[in-house]
Amino acid sequence: MRRALLLIALFSLGACKEAERSRRASSAARPASSAQPAEIAAALATLRTEEAAILARTDFARRPPSSRALGPNPYAIVGLTGAPWSNAASGVRYAALLRGDSRLVLLNDALAEVASLPAPRSPHSLAVAPGGRLYVVGELERRVARYVLRAGQVVEEAPIPAPSVTAPRAVAVDQRALVLADFGADALGALPLGAATAGEPPALAVDVPTCRGPFRLALGERFLGVLCLFDHALSLVERDDQGLPAREAARITHDGPFWGFSLLESQGGVLVALGGVEDRPLDRRDKVFGYVDSFVYLYRLEPGRPPSRLFAVNTSALGVLTPKVLKLEERDQGFRLTVFGYGSDKGLELRFDARGPAEPRVTVVPSIPGCSDAAPRASGFVCANPLLDAFVELAGVPVLHAARPPEPRDPNARERLGEALFFTNLMAPDASSDGRLSRFTCETCHFEGGTDGRVHHSGRDDIRVSTRPLFGLLNGAPHFSRAHDRDLTAVCHNEFTVANRGNPVDPWFTLRTDRFPFLASAGVVDSLIAPLDLRRALLAFLSRFSHEENPSAARTGSRFTDRELAGAHVFRERCAGCHAARLIATDPTTAVPFERWPERVLSPEGPIVWSRGEYARTGVLPYVDPKGTRIPSLRRLYLKRPYLTRGSAPTLGELLSAVRFSDGEFLHAGGEARGDMTALEPDERARLLDFLRLL
Numbered sequence: 001m002r003r004a005l006l007l008i009a010l011f012s013l014g015a016c017k018e019a020e021r022s023r024r025a026s027s028a029a030r031p032a033s034s035a036q037p038a039e040i041a042a043a044l045a046t047l048r049t050e051e052a053a054i055l056a057r058t059d060f061a062r063r064p065p066s067s068r069a070l071g072p073n074p075y076a077i078v079g080l081t082g083a084p085w086s087n088a089a090s091g092v093r094y095a096a097l098l099r100g101d102s103r104l105v106l107l108n109d110a111l112a113e114v115a116s117l118p119a120p121r122s123p124h125s126l127a128v129a130p131g132g133r134l135y136v137v138g139e140l141e142r143r144v145a146r147y148v149l150r151a152g153q154v155v156e157e158a159p160i161p162a163p164s165v166t167a168p169r170a171v172a173v174d175q176r177a178l179v180l181a182d183f184g185a186d187a188l189g190a191l192p193l194g195a196a197t198a199g200e201p202p203a204l205a206v207d208v209p210t211c212r213g214p215f216r217l218a219l220g221e222r223f224l225g226v227l228c229l230f231d232h233a234l235s236l237v238e239r240d241d242q243g244l245p246a247r248e249a250a251r252i253t254h255d256g257p258f259w260g261f262s263l264l265e266s267q268g269g270v271l272v273a274l275g276g277v278e279d280r281p282l283d284r285r286d287k288v289f290g291y292v293d294s295f296v297y298l299y300r301l302e303p304g305r306p307p308s309r310l311f312a313v314n315t316s317a318l319g320v321l322t323p324k325v326l327k328l329e330e331r332d333q334g335f336r337l338t339v340f341g342y343g344s345d346k347g348l349e350l351r352f353d354a355r356g357p358a359e360p361r362v363t364v365v366p367s368i369p370g371c372s373d374a375a376p377r378a379s380g381f382v383c384a385n386p387l388l389d390a391f392v393e394l395a396g397v398p399v400l401h402a403a404r405p406p407e408p409r410d411p412n413a414r415e416r417l418g419e420a421l422f423f424t425n426l427m428a429p430d431a432s433s434d435g436r437l438s439r440f441t442c443e444t445c446h447f448e449g450g451t452d453g454r455v456h457h458s459g460r461d462d463i464r465v466s467t468r469p470l471f472g473l474l475n476g477a478p479h480f481s482r483a484h485d486r487d488l489t490a491v492c493h494n495e496f497t498v499a500n501r502g503n504p505v506d507p508w509f510t511l512r513t514d515r516f517p518f519l520a521s522a523g524v525v526d527s528l529i530a531p532l533d534l535r536r537a538l539l540a541f542l543s544r545f546s547h548e549e550n551p552s553a554a555r556t557g558s559r560f561t562d563r564e565l566a567g568a569h570v571f572r573e574r575c576a577g578c579h580a581a582r583l584i585a586t587d588p589t590t591a592v593p594f595e596r597w598p599e600r601v602l603s604p605e606g607p608i609v610w611s612r613g614e615y616a617r618t619g620v621l622p623y624v625d626p627k628g629t630r631i632p633s634l635r636r637l638y639l640k641r642p643y644l645t646r647g648s649a650p651t652l653g654e655l656l657s658a659v660r661f662s663d664g665e666f667l668h669a670g671g672e673a674r675g676d677m678t679a680l681e682p683d684e685r686a687r688l689l690d691f692l693r694l695l
Contacts, residue, residue: 035508035531043532047539048489051474054543060475060583060590060607061600064409065548066449067122070419071410072403073100074384074391076126079375080106084132084149092154094375095134095147096384096391097123098403104136104147106154111382111391111401115154120145122548125170125217129178129193133157137168137180140554144171144180144204162189162204167551167638172217172224176243179224181214182206184551184638188214188226188237190244208245211235212641213453220265223249225272227261230453230641234261234272236301252299252307254279256292257452262328262337269302271354273337275323277444279312282454283436288502290436292444294321296339296348298358310358315339316439318364319346321425325374325383340371340383340394343424343441345518347394368398368518369424387423388416388521400521411544413523418541420522421534422449422470426511428499437502442495446470449545450639455647465624466647468632469639471547475584476609476633492538496531547636549604552693558599560691567691568597570684574661578616578631585613585633601694610634610695619660619667620644634695644668652692656685 035043067073077096085092092114094107102123106115120138127135134147134154144160162168166184173179173193180189189206211228214235218225224245226235233253240246256277264271274297283290293316300308315323321343328337337350337360347367350360370387371394380395389410393399411419421427422442431439438444445452451467468480479485485494496507511529513519529537560568571579572594581597583590592600592608600608610633617628629645637643642650648669649655660667660677667677680688 040508044489044493044535047492047532047535048487050536051487051489051539051543054539055474055584058474058543061603061605063546063605063607065122065604066471066545067548068100069409069411069544069546070415071100071386071389071406072098072103073386073389074372074403075099075124075386076373077375077382077384077391078126078128078134079377080128080132082128082130082132092149093377094382094391095126095128097126097136099123099386101404102138104134104145105403107391109377111393113404117147117154117156120168121554124168124215127171127173127178129173130175133173135160135171135173135178137171139167139169139183139551140549142168144168144178146201158200160191160201160204162206164206165189165204166206169215170217172219174219174243177219177239178204179217179219179245180204180206181210181217181226183213183215183229186210186212186214186228188224188245192242192244210237210245210248211251216261218261218263219243220263220270222265223263223270225261225263227258229257229447232257232276232453234258234274234299236270236272249303250301250307255281256454257447259322259342259447260324260326262326264328264330264335266330266335266354269300271328271335272299272301272307273297273326273328273339274299275315275326275339277452278314278438282445286502287498288436289438289440289444289498290502292438292440293317293433294323294341294343294440294444296323296326296337296350298337298352298354298360300354310354311352311360313348313350313360313362314433315341315348316433318348318362319439320344320348320364320367321439321441322423322443323348325371327374327376327381338365338381340367340374340381341369342371342387343369343443345369345516365394366397367394368392368400368521369420387419388518390521398518411541413525414537414540415544416522416541417519417524417529417534418537418539420519421538422541422545426516427496427534427538428503428505429511429515430505431500431503440499442470451641453641455642465645466642469547469636470542471545471639472609472633472635473545474543476611476613476635477586478613478630480630488539488542489535492535492542495538496535547606550606550636550638550694552638553602553606554604555602558602560598560602560694563687563690564694565598567687567689568594570680570688571691574659574666574680574688578612578618578666579610579634580612581608581610582612583607583609585609585611588612606635606695608635608695617672619669619672620646620648621669621672634692637692637695652689653685656680656688 091108092106093109104119121140123138136145146157169183170181188208189204211231211233213229216227224237236250238246238249258276260275262273296313298310320341325340334353339348347365349363352360370385371383374381374383390400450469500507508531581592615627
């Protein structure tokens with residue numbers, strides 16, 4: 001499968017080979033690094049001093065979430081071409097979400113802002129109904145906001161309450177129903193659309209279980225598509241007569257995450273295009289990240305039959321990394337799939353006939369890194385781009401339109417370069433996808449900076465480990481399971497080595513920015529960026545890449561409920577010896593006293609790390625180090641699934657059920673448990689669970 005594309009896309013193949021020759025020639029022409037270990041050590045000592053200064057001046061108790069600290073973050077966009085928008089004198093053509101500003105913005109055809117309205121906090125998704133009404137959900141509010149065009153003005157209507165929702169991540173509507181995906185509760189909610197169009201709408205209940213971590217939705221006439229992060233799955237759900245979710249008709253599951261999809265009902269069945277990682281286990285032999293290329297897949301789903309894969313295209317081989325935006329259309333007695341990669345400056349256009357052999361004809365098209373969503377326009381697409389804080393015309397040479405004028409809190413050029421190093425292929429620009437080698441970005445395993453639910457072999461003995469989020473690293477050292485990265489400087493240096501391992505590339509390289517024109521849009525003006533400055537930029541970004549606000553703690557006031565307070569007492573007694581209530585994991589002077597836990601936990605920052613930065617032996621075998629394993633931070637547990645170093649606890653409930661303890665000893669798993677050890681009582685587990693959800 002990895003070579004199928006090379007046999008069918010002759011024109012694209014020639015272009016790719018030429019690009020690869022140019023890339024390798026550029027690499028070969030670059031002098032090999034003459035830096036000696038002592039020189040590198042001295043450079044890292046400089047960076048370590050700078051990190052210490054950042055750590056000293058950062059007020060972790062009031063550090064804003066990165067989505068609000070790193071610019072407006074245009075995240076989602078839809079076209080507004082039907083009634084009543086097509087008849088509006090306002091010139092509105094698009095609606096989009098600025099996640100960092102928690103705003104809904106309306107844009108004209110030139111992508112200039114026509115109107116701006118408040119949106120639910122941390123907005124993730126918007127949808128437009130056939131009648132023209134807009135629906136928006138934000139992860140921090142238990143409602144669905146509604147907007148409508150009246151007398152040429154967009155106004156906000158009474159919202160649809162959703163009191164049972166935990167973390168609304170996606171919304172979809174059509175002429176029959178509205179559907180919401182709750183990322184925190186692994187469930188769906190839905191309303192018949194007629195009941196939610198006028199007057200005071202009824203409450204929406206979230207009560208339909210689905211796969212773990214639902215974060216994208218798509219509606220067809222007969223089916224609902226649900227993309228789930230932690231299960232690495234696409235769930236296809238039948239709709240009832242009202243258009244509501246009824247039962248799961250099929251599920252596509254891979255060995256690795258999906259990042260985007262497009263659904264098209266056609267010819268009595270359903271076509272589903274999926275963008276994700278290579279469908280095979282991650283291979284860490286020789287410390288190489290193997291078999292994590294980006295792929296695009298096409299499946300056909302027909303009633304009564306299992307899903308049928310029609311093709312799999314290795315997009316990394318064509319220079320398209322982390323494809324999040326996929327648009328599947330029926331065109332000219334066939335089909336067209338347009339793909340844009342978040343991690344690279346190329347897109348793809350695939351044409352195929354699903355009625356016969358579905359091998360696509362592939363064309364590489366210009367793009368720009370950072371597109372998280374796209375809407376069609378007369379020629380090409382317009383994308384929402386949080387990486388560059390812009391709306392981008394994608395038709396030929398990309399044209400950027402700033403989402404808003406820069407503000408003092410927005411990232412500077414160094415931080416933007418660091419963000420690009422994290423989310424694009426800049427960290428390993430000359431990597432190969434030959435054999436088990438892969439072209440990848442940090443986001444391949446850390447979706448939007450979080451995790452992907454994958455448990456993989458570590459490359460050491462028989463040790464398997466789960467992926468951890470990369471938010472909040474500055475005050476969460478030491479890092480990773482073995483705790484060998486004692487600070488963020490070590491992380492920033494070692495990641496260049498890891499990303500390039502297996503390739504004939506010195507990771508202590510100088511970056512030529514003329515190879516990546518998009519960097520000029522990020523404010524990068526230097527023609528060459530030295531190895532230390534690359535690591536300095538990554539450090540600058542990761543230092544501000546803080547955790548998002550916890551939806552379960554997003555409420556008015558700073559008091560725990562009685563059950564949460566009881567759970568806090570259990571946590572203090574049983575857990576805080578390892579998971580210390582500190583603002584900096586390695587600094588005991590930053591400990592937060594128990595009476596201030598409610599204030600800190602329920603603040604938007606939720607800054608407590610819940611770690612003491614040391615090793616512990618807690619029965620999770622095999623240990624990654626003779627001293628045990630690093631004590632992980634417990635911040636934002638809803639984003640980190642499965643749990644424990646080896647990912648052996650799928651849920652927090654299962655994690656707590658396995659706990660055993662005695663005086664001075666605490667085990668998370670039964671590897672070293674004895675008969676005289678005690679389990680948590682059911683009521684203790686329930687109260688503790690209520691508290692853990694707030695972290």
